[in-house]
Amino acid sequence: xxxxxxxxxxxxxxxxxxxxxxxxxxxxxxxxxxxxxxxxxxxxxxxxxxxxxxxxxxxxxxxxxxxxxxxxxxxxxxxxxxxxxxxxxxxxxxxxxxxxxxxxxxxxxxxxxxxxxxxxxxxxxxxxxxxxxxxxxxxxxxxxxxxxxxxxxxxxxxxxxxxxxxxxxxxxxxxxxxxxxxxxxxxxxxxxxxxxxxxxxxxxxxxxxxxxxxxxxxxxxxxxxxxxxxxxxxxxxxxxxxxxxxxxxxxxxxxxxxxxxxxxxxxxxxxxxxxxxxxxxxxxxxxx
Amino acid sequence: xxxxxxxxxxxxxxxxxxxxxxxxxxxxxxxxxxxxxxxxxxxxxxxxxxxxxxxxxxxxxxxxxxxxxxxxxxxxxxxxxxxxxxxxxxxxxxxxxxxxxxxxxxxxxxxxxxxxxxxxxxxxxxxxxxxxxxxxxxxxxxxxxxxxxxxxxxxxxxxxxxxxxxxxxxxxxxxxxxxxxxxxxxxxxxxxxxxxxxxxxxxxxxxxxxxxxxxxxxxxxxxxxxxxxxxxxxxxxxxxxxxxxxxxxxxxxxxxxxxxxxxxxxxxxxxxxxxxxxxxxxxxxxxxxxxxxxxxxxxxxxxxxxxxxxxxxxxxxxxxxxxxxxxxxxxxxxxxxxxxxxxxxxxxxxxxxxxxxxxxxxxxxxxxxxxxxxxxx
Numbered sequence: 001x002x003x004x005x006x007x008x009x010x011x012x013x014x015x016x017x018x019x020x021x022x023x024x025x026x027x028x029x030x031x032x033x034x035x036x037x038x039x040x041x042x043x044x045x046x047x048x049x050x051x052x053x054x055x056x057x058x059x060x061x062x063x064x065x066x067x068x069x070x071x072x073x074x075x076x077x078x079x080x081x082x083x084x085x086x087x088x089x090x091x092x093x094x095x096x097x098x099x100x101x102x103x104x105x106x107x108x109x110x111x112x113x114x115x116x117x118x119x120x121x122x123x124x125x126x127x128x129x130x131x132x133x134x135x136x137x138x139x140x141x142x143x144x145x146x147x148x149x150x151x152x153x154x155x156x157x158x159x160x161x162x163x164x165x166x167x168x169x170x171x172x173x174x175x176x177x178x179x180x181x182x183x184x185x186x187x188x189x190x191x192x193x194x195x196x197x198x199x200x201x202x203x204x205x206x207x208x209x210x211x212x213x214x215x216x217x218x219x220x221x222x223x224x225x226x227x228x229x230x231x232x233x234x235x236x237x238x239x240x241x242x243x244x245x246x247x248x249x250x251x252x253x254x255x256x257x258x259x260x261x262x263x264x265x266x267x268x269x270x271x272x273x274x275x276x277x278x279x280x281x282x283x284x285x286x287x288x
Numbered sequence: 289x290x291x292x293x294x295x296x297x298x299x300x301x302x303x304x305x306x307x308x309x310x311x312x313x314x315x316x317x318x319x320x321x322x323x324x325x326x327x328x329x330x331x332x333x334x335x336x337x338x339x340x341x342x343x344x345x346x347x348x349x350x351x352x353x354x355x356x357x358x359x360x361x362x363x364x365x366x367x368x369x370x371x372x373x374x375x376x377x378x379x380x381x382x383x384x385x386x387x388x389x390x391x392x393x394x395x396x397x398x399x400x401x402x403x404x405x406x407x408x409x410x411x412x413x414x415x416x417x418x419x420x421x422x423x424x425x426x427x428x429x430x431x432x433x434x435x436x437x438x439x440x441x442x443x444x445x446x447x448x449x450x451x452x453x454x455x456x457x458x459x460x461x462x463x464x465x466x467x468x469x470x471x472x473x474x475x476x477x478x479x480x481x482x483x484x485x486x487x488x489x490x491x492x493x494x495x496x497x498x499x500x501x502x503x504x505x506x507x508x509x510x511x512x513x514x515x516x517x518x519x520x521x522x523x524x525x526x527x528x529x530x531x532x533x534x535x536x537x538x539x540x541x542x543x544x545x546x547x548x549x550x551x552x553x554x555x556x557x558x559x560x561x562x563x564x565x566x567x568x569x570x571x572x573x574x575x576x577x578x579x580x581x582x583x584x585x586x587x588x589x590x591x592x593x594x595x596x597x598x599x600x601x602x603x604x605x606x607x608x609x610x611x612x613x614x615x616x617x618x619x620x621x622x623x624x625x626x627x628x629x630x631x632x633x634x635x636x637x638x639x640x641x642x643x644x645x646x647x648x649x650x651x652x653x654x655x656x657x658x659x660x661x662x663x664x665x
Binding site (some may be wrong): 251 | 451452453455471472479495498499500501502503535536537538565569572573574575576577578579595597653654655656657
């Protein structure tokens with residue numbers, strides 16, 4: 001019997017406190033978008049103090065219970081968890097989450113800025129959609145990636161973002177030159193350029209002849225294995241081995257061809273290399 | 289009593305002066321190796337004294353008196369003699385000073401003598417050692433050094449068109465969007481690495497290449513790690529590398545760890561860093577007549593001639609050589625500064641020493657010329 005009395009006493013006290021709660025309450029919205037005005041309904045009567053804490057904001061206001069507390073969109077620019085506290089005799093807390101607004105920009109990173117042709121998975125791109133307040137949009141969105149060279153589309157693909165990120169990996173093409181990478185989302189787009197460059201020289205061949213001042217040696221047009229001319233400035237090393245020892249010249253490619261003068265009066269064997277790639281050897285007779 | 293201190297000071301000074309004169313006489317009379325000093329003997333009655341006088345005057349830059357100790361049978365003039373010592377055109381020699389010398393007699397008769405001198409120069413690129421043989425003759429009571437005519441390269445006035453590439457860097461404006469102005473660092477790769485113990489400590493060496501299509505400023509660092517995974521020491525290649533690498537260019541590198549043995553080293557961590565850098569493909573420097581020979585001191589030396597094929601003066605040529613064994617492995621990397629400037633269309637000789645223990649195993653070598661031009665610095 002005593003236990004039953006104790007139970008009803010606790011129930012009564014709970015009901016009393018709930019009555020106090022009901023007199024002063026704060027209702028948080030279920031769905032808030034960044035930058036939108038929001039009204040938080042309150043109940044009860046009298047004066048109270050309202051606190052709002054969230055990403056990039058912390059404020060305190062005097063409010064009247066029973067009226068709506070209006071939060072401006074400027075106060076809710078940043079996506080994330082917000083805590084609203086209403087204090088009168090006691091304090092009541094409500095939390096709500098502000099989600100990012102609609103996409104306003106796409107950040108697009110492409111790596112590398114230069115890539116040799118014919119490389120597998122050599123180009124990677126990452127796109128991040130952001131709203132106008134620079135909040136990362138984490139709800140899935142379709143980002144269209146497009147690689148194109150000389151107005152020809154090489155690689156269109158639509159990829160859905162996961163946790164605010166969409167990415168791709170692609171092989172580099174076969175032709176040297178600029179490749180445009182575009183990431184688009186709705187009517188937004190971001191463009192980047194990747195320079196496809198010739199790969200290592202392939203089938204490096206030289207010709208040479210004696211001149212009154214020594215040996216003039218030059219390469220045939222230097223290409224990579226895909227037929228792209230290597231960029232000007234690429235170093236080609238010519239080596240002449242003769243009775244006077246060895247002579248070497250590091251000559252840069254100019255308009256696709258590298259030339260060098262080497263002093264080697266006797267019968268000489270001339271070889272060529274560029275980086276780790278070796279070319280042919282030629283033999284020239286002694287200076288007449 | 290109040291004059292005692294003054295009297296003592298005068299006495300000590302006089303004593304030191306007498307000792308000084310005595311020491312001068314001793315230095316002049318040394319047989320064998322004579323260390324360089326600034327002391328000057330009034331009358332050079334021996335080849336040693338004559339050469340010491342000459343070099344002491346060179347050290348003091350007392351050119352008139354130094355040239356008075358020279359027999360100019362080859363027709364050398366005093367300005368040419370001075371230029372032979374102080375250099376020109378912003379060369380290493382023009383920034384160096386003679387710190388000391390050691391004189392060794394090679395051969396001596398009543399009227400002639402052959403002396404070998406080890407010259408020690410201090411320079412901005414570190415100490416430079418040079419060995420020169422001097423021929424001395426007796427003229428009356430005095431000995432004098434025979435100075436051959438110095439061949440100073442003279443370049444005729446000419447116009448040399450330069451049409452090689454130059455790379456400039458443009459930095460994007462600050463307002464650009466994130467990710468819009470990324471330009472990747474050049475891609476460089478270590479193509480060989482070898483770690484050996486040497487007399488001075490451990491040496492890590494090899495070759496690195498620029499695989500990219502743009503110039504790169506390259507530095508190579510090495511960290512020696514012990515069995516427990518702790519770093520023992522970390523060093524960089526400093527000046528034993530050609531830092532600016534044009535596309536597809538290969539350079540040797542050498543990293544010295546003085547007084548450190550590889551016995552305690554379990555691992556070597558290599559780290560190569562490359563940054564974009566403005567550069568020019570000019571000047572082109574050919575390396576001619578490269579030959580490994582044994583010099584007069586019995587040392588293996590790689591000799592050759594640098595040929596400046598461009599129209600720009602190279603003030604400080606720097607030669608870096610990688611030496612390979614018969615399997616193509618880099619077994620040593622040597623370097624040396626050429627103490628004369630490399631004028632346009634002219635040649636300068638260079639020599640790089642090879643450690644005696646490695647000389648027999650060397651099968652091939654690759655010379656890279658690093659160049660410093662005052663106009664470009």
